[in-house]
Amino acid sequence: MNFHLKTLAAALCAAMLLVPGLVxxxxxxxxxxxxxxxxxxxxxxxxxVGIDVVRQxxxxxxxxxxxLIDSRPAARKYDIGHIPTAVNIPDLQFDKLAPTLLPQDxxxxxxxxxxGPACSLSHNSAFKAEKLGxxxxxxxxxxxxxxxxxxxxxxxxxxxxxxxxxxxxxxxxIDARPKERKYDQGHIPGAISLPDSQFDKLAAERLPxxxxxxxxxxxxxxxxKLSNDSAEKAIRMGYSNVKVVPEGYPGxxxxxxxxxxxxxxxxxxxxxxxxxxxxxxxxxxxAPDTVHLIDVREPGEFASGxxxxxxxxxINTLEKNLDKLPNGKPIVFFCGAGGRSGEAHDMVKMYRPExxxxxxxxxxxxxxxxxxxxxxx
Numbered sequence: 001m002n003f004h005l006k007t008l009a010a011a012l013c014a015a016m017l018l019v020p021g022l023v024x025x026x027x028x029x030x031x032x033x034x035x036x037x038x039x040x041x042x043x044x045x046x047x048x049v050g051i052d053v054v055r056q057x058x059x060x061x062x063x064x065x066x067x068l069i070d071s072r073p074a075a076r077k078y079d080i081g082h083i084p085t086a087v088n089i090p091d092l093q094f095d096k097l098a099p100t101l102l103p104q105d106x107x108x109x110x111x112x113x114x115x116g117p118a119c120s121l122s123h124n125s126a127f128k129a130e131k132l133g134x135x136x137x138x139x140x141x142x143x144x145x146x147x148x149x150x151x152x153x154x155x156x157x158x159x160x161x162x163x164x165x166x167x168x169x170x171x172x173x174i175d176a177r178p179k180e181r182k183y184d185q186g187h188i189p190g191a192i193s194l195p196d197s198q199f200d201k202l203a204a205e206r207l208p209x210x211x212x213x214x215x216x217x218x219x220x221x222x223x224x225k226l227s228n229d230s231a232e233k234a235i236r237m238g239y240s241n242v243k244v245v246p247e248g249y250p251g252x253x254x255x256x257x258x259x260x261x262x263x264x265x266x267x268x269x270x271x272x273x274x275x276x277x278x279x280x281x282x283x284x285x286x287a288p289d290t291v292h293l294i295d296v297r298e299p300g301e302f303a304s305g306x307x308x309x310x311x312x313x314x315i316n317t318l319e320k321n322l323d324k325l326p327n328g329k330p331i332v333f334f335c336g337a338g339g340r341s342g343e344a345h346d347m348v349k350m351y352r353p354e355x356x357x358x359x360x361x362x363x364x365x366x367x368x369x370x371x372x373x374x375x376x377x
Contacts, residue, residue: 305366
């Protein structure tokens with residue numbers, strides 16, 4: 001008898017797999033195994049998916065046939081961090097935004113998420129979408145906290161990037177597009193060029209030595225995967241604070257243009273000829289190609305550590321080499337405590353006043369690995 005019951009059960013299971021509609025065209029089962037891992041709550045939407053399904057659609061270039069929807073508030077949540085390619089439709093604004101942001105195809109897969117099992121916003125929105133006639137609605141109940149905990153890419157909006165730039169927040173902003181064809185034709189203010197095709201060759205030189213430093217990668221919007229590829233490479237190098245801006249340069253240009261962010265400038269310090277530490281560090285971080293860095297310490301000191309891209313012109317040889325000073329950009333002289341760099345600035349002003357120079361009057365310490373600390377006087 002038991003044998004016949006087991007045989008019948010197996011036959012029924014096999015038959016169910018052949019019933020049209022039980023497995024969706026997108027390959028999403030009614031509730032996949034990963035989604036079932038989270039215990040359902042009374043107010044939850046019944047049809048859920050796990051992270052494996054979400055990963056299939058959180059890729060660049062953005063795939064057709066599905067939409068990831070972040071149901072959280074924009075400024076406080078979505079802008080600061082979201083799943084790549086997700087569209088923001090806050091649940092409180094669903095009735096207003098859904099008609100224009102949701103796809104016309106009512107059979108398209110919609111995956112809603114919010115802030116994890118304790119958050120009901122995604123479930124609320126899923127029920128609303130179903131009432132609008134959408135037939136392929138799912139919820140990723142574990143949400144954004146789970147997504148990040150599993151080592152996936154962290155995306156931010158162009159609005160958040162603009163806010164950080166305006167605040168002068170520490171960051172290295174990286175344009176992963178080709179330099180001549182893309183970056184040189186227009187880029188987000190403050191971004192450095194590190195084409196994905198040259199990442200392995202140039203990353204050690206252009207990325208900060210501090211592996212905890214914030215890195216933000218972008219490229220040509222949702223149709224471009226270069227930023228994601230470069231971000232993954234940076235993570236493999238050991239960088240631990242890596243984010244992507246999926247909307248990229250097109251999103252920035254549409255919202256702000258190329259001139260809306262204040263350009264990186266040399267800000268004069270309190271003493272004549274000096275540059276403020278904050279201004280110097282911002283130039284290092286955002287626009288190192290806009291100045292010439294000259295280390296006037298001795299060769300042995302220079303070899304023990306200096307700023308990336310700096311050249312060594314010891315103060316005791318500078319006077320006879322004034323004709324060899326680089327041109328085309330302002331020169332920033334520095335040493336270890338400000339004395340020698342100030343002397344270099346004064347010397348150039350005396351003998352070559354046409355050359356624009358400033359000096360960093362600060363206490364600086366380097367390590368052989370390239371790390372440094374700067375203490376203003």
